[in-house]
Amino acid sequence: MFSKAITTTTQRTVVSSLLKQSKCLFTTSSKKNNFDGLYEKHKKIADVPMKTEEVMKAISENTLFTWNPSATAAASSIVMERGEGVYFFDKQGKKYIDFNSQAMCSNLGHTVPQEVIDAVDKQLKTVAYAYPCGLVTEVKAKLSLLMADLMPGDLNHFYYVSGGAEANETAMRMARLKTGRHKILARYRSYHGATLGAMGLTGDPRRWGSEPGASGIVHFMDPFPYTFSWGSTEEEICQKSLQYLREVISYEGGKNIAAIFLEPVTGTNGILKPPAGYLEGVRQICDQHGILMVCDEVMNGFGRTGTMFGFEQANNVIPDIVTMAKGINGAFIPLGAVACRDHVAAHFQKSPIGIGSTYNSHPVTLASAYAALQYFLRTDVLGNVHRMEPILQSLMEDLKKRHPTVKTFRSLGLFGTVELQKNSRGEPFVEFNGPAHPAMAQLKNDMISNGLYTLVRFSSFFTNPPLIINEKELRQGFEILDKCLTNLDKHFEK
Numbered sequence: 255m256f257s258k259a260i261t262t263t264t265q266r267t268v269v270s271s272l273l274k275q276s277k278c279l280f281t282t283s284s285k286k287n288n289f290d291g292l293y294e295k296h297k298k299i300a301d302v303p304m305k306t307e308e309v310m311k312a313i314s315e316n317t318l319f320t321w322n323p324s325a326t327a328a329a330s331s332i333v334m335e336r337g338e339g340v341y342f343f344d345k346q347g348k349k350y351i352d353f354n355s356q357a358m359c360s361n362l363g364h365t366v367p368q369e370v371i372d373a374v375d376k377q378l379k380t381v382a383y384a385y386p387c388g389l390v391t392e393v394k395a396k397l398s399l400l401m402a403d404l405m406p407g408d409l410n411h412f413y414y415v416s417g418g419a420e421a422n423e424t425a426m427r428m429a430r431l432k433t434g435r436h437k438i439l440a441r442y443r444s445y446h447g448a449t450l451g452a453m454g455l456t457g458d459p460r461r462w463g464s465e466p467g468a469s470g471i472v473h474f475m476d477p478f479p480y481t482f483s484w485g486s487t488e489e490e491i492c493q494k495s496l497q498y499l500r501e502v503i504s505y506e507g508g509k510n511i512a513a514i515f516l517e518p519v520t521g522t523n524g525i526l527k528p529p530a531g532y533l534e535g536v537r538q539i540c541d542q543h544g545i546l547m548v549c550d551e552v553m554n555g556f557g558r559t560g561t562m563f564g565f566e567q568a569n570n571v572i573p574d575i576v577t578m579a580k581g582i583n584g585a586f587i588p589l590g591a592v593a594c595r596d597h598v599a600a601h602f603q604k605s606p607i608g609i610g611s612t613y614n615s616h617p618v619t620l621a622s623a624y625a626a627l628q629y630f631l632r633t634d635v636l637g638n639v640h641r642m643e644p645i646l647q648s649l650m651e652d653l654k655k656r657h658p659t660v661k662t663f664r665s666l667g668l669f670g671t672v673e674l675q676k677n678s679r680g681e682p683f684v685e686f687n688g689p690a691h692p693a694m695a696q697l698k699n700d701m702i703s704n705g706l707y708t709l710v711r712f713s714s715f716f717t718n719p720p721l722i723i724n725e726k727e728l729r730q731g732f733e734i735l736d737k738c739l740t741n742l743d744k745h746f747e748k
Contacts (some may be wrong), residue, residue, distance in 0.1 A: 305345070306333050306344075306345045306346070309333050309345070310328065310331070310333065313328055313331070314328045319331075320448075321460075332344050332350070332702070332707075333345045335347075336364075337352075337363070337364020337365065338364055338365055339363045339364060339365050339720075339722070339727075340352055340363050340364070340719055340720045340722065340723045340727050341364065342364050342707070348705065349705055350702075350705050350706065350707045351705060351706050351707070351719075351727065351730060351731050351734070352364065352707050352708075352719065352720060353706055353707060353708035353716070353717055353718065353719050353731050354707065354708040354709045354716050354718050354719075355718050355719060355720050355721075356585065357580070357585075358521065358522075358553050358558070358580060358716075358718050359579075359580035359581065359584070359585035360584060360585050360720055361556060361557065361558065361580070361581040361584050361585075361635070361720055361721045361722075362584035362586075362626060362629065362630070362635070362720065362721065362722060363584075363720040363722045363723075364720075366584075366586055367625070367626070367629045369625045369628065369629055370583075370584075370586060370622055370625040370626050370629065372625070373621045373622065373624065373625035374586075374587070374618055374621055374622050374625075376621070377393060377617050377618045377620075377621035378618055381393075381617050382617070382618060383616065383617065383618075384615070384616075384617050386610065386611075386614040386615045386616075387610065390615075391615075391617045391620070393617050393620045393621045393624055394414070394615050394617065394620050396624055397412075397620050397623055397624040397627075398412050400624065400627055400628075401591070401593065401627075404562060404627070405563075405576070405593055406563075406566065406572060407572035407595065408572070408595045408596040408597075409572065409573075409576060409593045409594065409595055410595070410596060410599070411593065411594050411595075411596070411598070411599035412591050412592065412593050413591065413592040413594075413607070413614075414589065414590070414591050414614060414615040414616075414619075414620060415589075415590045415591065415592065415611065415613075415614060416588050416589065416590060416611065416613045416614075416616075416619075417447075417579050417588050417589070417590040418446075418447050418452075418550075418552030418553075418577065418578070418579035418580065418590050419446070419447025419448055419449040419452040419453075419590075420447075420449065420452075420590055420611070421447075421552065421577035421578060421579055421590035421591060421592050422446045422447050422449075422451070422452040422455060422515070422550060422552075422577050423447070423449055423451045423452055423609070424577075424592045424607075424609055425513070425515075425548050425575045425577050425592050426438060426451050426452075426455070426468075426513070426515075427607070427608055427609050428575060428592070428594065428598065428602070428607065429512040429513035429546045429548060429574075429575065430512045430513075431601070431602075431605065431607070431608055432512075432546065432598055432601045432602075433512040433513070433544065433545075433546060435509070435510055435511060435512040436469075436470040436510065436512065437470045437471075437472060437506055437507075437510045437511045437512060438455070438470060438471050438472070438511070438512055438513050438514075438515060439471075439472050439473075439474055439499075439502065439503075439506070439511060439513070439514045439515070439545075440455040440456075440457060440471060440472075440473055440474075440514070440515040440516070441457050441473065441474060441475065441476040441515075441516055441517075441520075442457035442458070442473050442474070442475055442476065442479075443457055443458065443475075443476050443478065443479075443480075443520055443523040443524060443526065444456055444457040444458065444476075444515075444516070444517055444520065444523060444550075445457075445458055445460065445517075445521060445522050445523060446515065446517075446550055446552075447552070448460075450464060450467055450468055451467075451468040453467055453468075454467035454468035454471045455468075455471060455515050457473050457523075458522075458523055458687075459687045472502070472506055474498070474499060474502045475495075475498065476495065476516075476520065476526070476528075477491050477492065477495040477526075477528055477529050477532055478491075478520075478524065478526050480686050484498075488529040488530055489529070489530075489531075491529045492528075492529040492530065492531045492532045492535065495529070495532060496532065496535040496536070496539065499535075499536070499539060500539060503539065503543060503545075508542070508543030508544070508545065509543070509544075511543065511545050512545070512546060513545060513546040513547070513548045513574075513575070514536060514539075514540060514545055514546075514547055514548065515548045515550060516536070516548075516549065516550065517549075517550045517551075517553065517554065517564070518533060518549050518550075518551065518554055518559075518563070518564030518565040518567060518568070519554050519559050519564040519567065519666065519669065521553040521554070521669075522553075522709070522711060522716075524664070524671060524714070525664045525665065525666075525669055525670060525671040525716070526664070527559075527567060527664070527666055528567075528568075532568075533565060533567070533568035533571045534568055534569060534570075534571055537571050537572075537573075540574075546574040546575060546598070547571075547573045547574050547575075548573060548574065548575040548576070548577065549563070549564070549565045549573040549575075549576050549577070550577050551563050551564055551565070551576050551577060551578045552577060552578055552579045552580055552590070553580060554669075555576075555578040555579075555580070555581050555582070556578070556580075556581030556582060556627075556630065557581065557630070557635055557636045557639050557667065557721050558581060558639075558667055558668060558669050558718070558721065559666050559667040559669050560636075560639050560640060560643055560666055560667030560668075560669075561667070562636065563576065567666070572595065573595075574594065574595050574597075574598055575592060575593070575594045575595075575598060576592070576593040576594075577590070577591075577592055577593075578590060578591050578592075578593070579591070581721075582623050582626070582627070583619070583622045583623035583626040583627070584626050586622050586626065587618065587619045587622045588613075588619065589616075589619040589620070589622065589623055633722075635721050635722060636721075638721060638722060638723075638724075639667050639668050639721050642668055642723060642724075642725065642728060643665075643666070643667055643668065645725055645728055645729075646665055646668060646670055646717065646728060647665055649728065649729065649732040650663040650665060650670060650672060650717065651663070652732070652736075653672065653732065653735060653736065653739060656736065656739075657736075657739040657740070657742070657743055658675075658678070658743055658746045659674050659675060659676070659739060659742045659743050659745070659746050660672055660673075660674060660675075660739065661673045661674060661675035661680055661682075661713075665717065668717075668718060668719060668721055668723070669718055670716065670717035670718065671714050671715070671716050671717065672714060672715055672716075672717065672735075673713060673714050674694075674697075674713045674714065674715075674742070675713070675746075676691075676693070676713075676745065676746065676747055677746065677747040677748065678747075678748055682712065682713035683713045683745075684712045684713045685712075686712060687712070688712070691713075693742060693745040694710060694713065696741070696742070697710060697715070697738055697739075697741070697742050698710045698715075700737075700738040700741055700742075701715075701734065701735075701738050704734045704737060704738060705734060706731055706734040706735065706738075715735075717731075717735075719731065
């Protein structure tokens, strides 16, 4: 072990030397597995902070990234050193305001509440793991009681998984077993997760790489297609969208359809709140045909839209199944869940659910959620969303007035997006799933350079900060956006 007298420079020299070592430990011995000296090597590496270039060298050589080509992703990645509130910092100490809550999941920000830390620590010291098939824990019981109180109607039953995609996979299985039907309807402007079944539900182009995927999934258009409109009024859009859905069901056969999956408020495909009456109409159509209505609340849930759940934007709509993750515990530890109504749960009291996993109902993750949700309630996070909502909308309106490249914006709660245009004809910089435009790449770089982090997708960027953000921080973020859009305006073609 290094003595405390060794300087940081010397420490880093030692680490760099260790990182450059070849894997001779494994090639000079005739043994299949020779781990001699490996602990000592990594004890030294563990004891000394890495420099940015050392982190990126190991990342580039030993890891793969999600979605994008790994070499491209590594080249533009930020080495995140720590987080605090709505901010995070890189290894050089540069401060970034998080305007996307990472993956729309860090709803409680980057400072873990002390009660969450204490709850996780206590759980690790008592029951760190319990086999979910035959053992239950007190924290599972307590969390389920709290969840039942948070959910409207008779959504009283919960199945705990590791994340949103697994929650949607589980909901698919449950719907098919409950109804005895195979087909599932889902919308084109949607994203439901990266596993095979969840990706099959997904309507946007991220689905293409996994095809052919899960069978029996039929996609339909939602009330807001990209290239045309169902009508000139909200009422007409709603009426024609529901009429179209009924026609799709007539083609597929209502008696063949197990479930309709939808995001109550569409997330990464546009922050689209459905027209008044749409969710109510889908509920009626499902009831007419014995189809289960499944709401994917992975992104919407726990306050993001200004209501506890996105489907509560509608009047008296209770889905049969609700999937969730992200905001359930602020994404401090991986966790997802499936909620179902009494009539769905009754089926599985007598019949097997037919799915399971090692980390189902993991007591440590459940402890994090139980504490995080109590913190959410105690500190009135939902009330803060209500207070910040009109400020967010006002700031977005100001951007539109000031910048010709801003075509339109949409937001509810702290869930927002800004659509950009390259000319007065309203043409986007990037067509749907089209090739990248250098102006959009420059916009993203400008945001990072000026200390703002968010998602830029096609010709849009998102304004989805942690739900704990205050007015001063919100305005700070928009000052950065204003500066970045001033540069983008130089690319506007009159």
